Amino acid sequence: MAESEASRTATFAVGLASTGLDEVERQIPRDEPPPLPPNAELAVIGKSxxxxxxxxxxxxxxxxxxxxxxxxxxxxxxLRSPLPHARLRALDLAAAARHPGVRAVLPVAQPGDSLRYFGVPVAGVAAVSAQAAEEALALIHAGFEALPFVVDLDKAREPDAPPVHDSTSAPPGNSSGFPAPAGLPLNGNVRGPALMQRGDVARGFAEAEVIVEGAYSTKVQTHCCLEPHAIVADWREDGLTVFMSTQFTAGVRHELAEAFGLPLARVRVIAGAIGGGFGSKSSLGNYGRIAVGLSRAAKAPVRIVLERQEEQMDAGNRPATWQSLRLGARKDGTLSAISLLSYGTAGVTLGAGVGGIAAALYTCPNFESAQYDVFINAAPGCAMRGPGNTPGAFGLEQAIDELAGRLALDPLALRDRIDPSPVRREERRIGAARIGWQRRHAPGAESGPVKRGLGVAQSLWPANVQTTAACEVRIMRNGSVEVLSSVQDIGTGTGTVMAQTVAEVLGLRAQDITVRIGDTDFPPGPPSYGSRATASITPPARVAAWRVLQTLFQEAAPFLGVAPEALIAHGGRILVANNPGRFMLFGDATARLHTGKISAAATRSDDYGGFRRRMPDAALALQDLGGVQFAAVAVDTETGIIRVERVVAVQDCGRPLNPKQIESQVHGGVLMGLSYALFEERLLDQHTGRMVNPDLEQYKLARPREVPDIEVVVLEEYRGQSATDAYGIAEPANIATAPAIANAVYNAIGVRLCALPMTPAAVLAALGKIPRRGELP
Amino acid sequence: MRNFTWGQAQTVMDAAAAASVTVADAMLSPPNTNGQAGASIVKAGGIDLLDLLKEKLLTADRITSLKELPGLDVITRTEDGGLRIGAAVTLANLARSPLVLRHYPALANATAHAASPQIRNVATLGGNLLQRPRCWYFRAAEYRCLRKGGGHCFAIHGENQYHAIFDNQLCAIVHPSTAATVLVALGAIVECADAMGAARRVRLEDFLVPPDEDVHRENSLRAQEILTAIELPALNPGTRMVHLKQGETDSFDWPLADVAIVFDLDAERRCKRAAVILGAAAPVPHRAKAAEAILLGRIIDEEAAKDAAHAALADATPLHKNGYKLPLFETLIRRAILRAAADLHA
Amino acid sequence: MAEANTAVSEQNVPFAGAGTAETVQLMVTVNGVDRIFDAEPRTTLAEALRGTLGLTGTKIACDRGSCCACTVLRDGLPVCSCMMLAIEANGHSITTIEGLAAPTALHPVQTAFIEHDALQCGFCTPGLVMSCAALLEHNANPDQEAILDAISGHFCRCGTYPHVMTATLAAAAKMRGDDNG
Structure with missing residues (x-):
């Protein structure tokens, strides 16, 4: 632990607050604040x-x-394509352009272009009213030549399936973290495999005393943001300003600069309140490009708000997956081999893998996976709350449950043996007590038509950090404080935890801090995806606040007759640390500033102790995030209705900054997982390729009456890895829910449901209660 | 949505005259945008109508509101001890009406949980009965299906998990009104009035139109006619009724299956009269005649309920994705019969 | 609130009158103030509130009555403003989220939503607040079932329902004057 000019040694409390903290020494930059004490010693952080x-x-x-x-x-x-696969033969916008209310028309596709899914944009119009724009759409003459199409994952894999892409149109790769690297072979509609391998899987299976195998499938889920995707683009001679409901203002700014050949400095992206994203508002999108193009052509601001039908059809979705898992184990439960094969589809794009959870959650020396993307003529998928690992966990955690059954081991005891994480061990212990795990019975043991069951599943999510995340803190002479960053708040409470962090440093209350975010005129913030906003922006917020406070101390110190180093900020005062009777009110100290305002900025420094892996602009922290969820269900075996009665979610996110907000987000993760488990499915008509349920009526979702009793327990875990030691919760809270429910259903009825969603039809079919045609009563 | 002119009818005759065409007929010609004469239609709560207009399944030149018509929004006892429900009574007012709750609890139950409170505060019983089906092919302008004047039913070989298991050879819609399931079971009469002031009374069961009679409409409402009231006959003392429904979700959802049972039992618990009506099962509320026949004269017990439920599904013709409705209906029918019998002796 | 800069009725205009060939003139009491404005008959109440009247607190999320984000009160009853024509509000009283409480104060439901974190992205929140406030107008002591019924048509993708439940129970207790609500 060598100190240097740039760094010094600091001692951090680490571990779980509930089981006792340890200490660790780390090198931290000299221009960063000392370790933040545990929440029990803090005034604002850790409070709701x-x-x-x-x-x-x-x-x-x-x-x-x-x-x-x-x-x-x-x-x-x-205007969108009315066919799942077509060649645009003609596009005539003249009549639309002559509509008296129309100010601009914009071809998006050109005659000859292939249109590869139902709803892909063909042209845009901008008019003085929404009604005029709608009327103009009807005046566009577009000719389409229908081409053969395929919208089914299995049919698309067949050798004679109509090709969705050719070698030039196929997307080159997907760097978003779900295995779809560039350069993989494309055979028909099947692209891959993306391979992962360690150890010797063949030997692992040869050494296995028990082998379980299963195939699991998940369906397409749509994000269903309450606020539709929306943009107001204002193209002017001196630059482009865009208001957008986006999860990444700084990223969209770069996309716009590149797409329209503008200097970055001439592009400003502003996101005010954002009505949800869940992964689907991460980039500019086709509608965003169209709005900017229309604004440029019309020389006026243009607003595009997707209608709900467009939102459900072409605003992103969670890809469908099929995976086959094979686990080999010894009789004591020790895993000897895991083999995973997956085929998934993100429509016309890539990224339909089942993630890395099977490789990472449990100790197993021998592992192999082959993951394939399959193209179909359907709208492009994108990231959605725990991409990859959410469908991945649905398979893995059921396979582990199955293995426990085969070994006659309690599923928790098996996990105690094979899960190396001490955090999850504690989570299992707490959750088992809260759900009443000891009353869990043998699968299908209850008599009577309504059978109850308990299930458990675990979550794993990499702790992402945006290393470019930056933030500025300003103190005005009148005592007001601002924290500024382009980071946006999509409903997770990012602005609030930034205010808490700054307030803690300055000895103020959270409401004393003015949060100015969601504007690329401020320092570039992180995206609000990958559960990374909190981990990325709160450390620089604390560092910037600490730096600007040092300036304030220097100016205030002479008035208190001490050296700046002797001062602390607490309770709205600047006071002498070893003589708290000597103090100035915060506002009195700022009133003595030489300038109108003082300011400091900071960029996210590397995790103390380093990263596990670096990527462009981002990195992975040493430890993962996760949690353990328990579900109690009641299955009516005569109607097929599954009711989730109770969920206990025990989660970790490093240092919890705002328990109430975390609880809210865990509720959201559990409910989205429950909804995924029981109800949600994008239905494409096989004969026409159109989504038949692009609405909030026939697209079934969990709503108020489907909400179980949800108990949230959040561990307080310290790692000593950053200035706040805080991480995200959004995705970890979603991943375990569906498999926990599936395992509970198995425990209830003794039959395993391996496909989502677990509808009454699926339950009744699994129980053998649906007569086949020809054997009707 | 194309613009239209707006009027408010002050008399039933004016209102009927304003309905130049039925919504069903107006939807048979493809919507036009180039100024051809469109329909003149009437609107009460208008939830379904607005949905059709927004989806461009229907265009109207003129819409006349029925909300000013006197007497259409009241519930009164009839002379013979039945109930007369104005067609413009909202579902919310119907569900909380003391008269309905006391005498026809199954009807209150069927309407109390329909859609959402927001919808029930606006939607009327008349509109609920006349609403067009929720089949997703019917509801998408891209599909010119048989019911809209096109060539075939897209559901029969398409996505049909929420579709009919009876009478589904031509068109596989299910009737969208849950209230209708109960009203048919109760033997309700609908009253229509025409532009000349003449009233027409017809049993709801006969008013509803199955596909083989006319695949383009779900009821026999005529042009220049409006629905004015629904009348429920008086009940025998001791009549018991139960309505059970099961949706995929319990909040804001259409039923996958619903069942209305109305019984008259004699002193020995022997069934003197039974109505077993299935909703979300067929293009019109489906009378399970075989089940009714089994119950007639039987003592209502577990065995009778089971037999009746089994018989009710005997002639079902499920499609490839809705076979689950058979066990589901069988369960609901059995439970509804037993609940009705239990109610009787509670 | 926010009414000062818009036309406020001086005279009593009970029925639609003037307008143009395409529009009709409406008089709607919005948040206690009589507002006279022109609207096409096809204009929904949600569009008129958000557009003509500039009251953007009312949100449109599905535009088909399937999510209740657009809930306003018509004569005190919650309705989906996306599934009602503006012309059908003529002569009626409409309360939107902007008018639920006086500008300087909050309705107890709003206070409870803040205290219990019954909001995340906030897009469905105005509608949920209106439904819960309307419930408490008619039912001072709602149980969970009454609240579930009141919000059963709402859709919140962030999953605020559990906190909406606790917030509404707390607001009801506070409005009743219970000490430990």
């Missing part, structure tokens, strides 16, 4: 302070992108 935007949101004052109304603003609409 109200959301900084709550007042605006409960009064309707919060401005979302759909609420932006600029002077002279036009309304954009998109």
């Amino acid at each position: 302070v109200p959301r900084q935007d709550a007042f605006a949101k409960v009064t309707g004052a919060a401005l979302f992108t759909v609420d932006i109304n600029l002077p002279g603003m036009l309304h954009g609409r998109i």
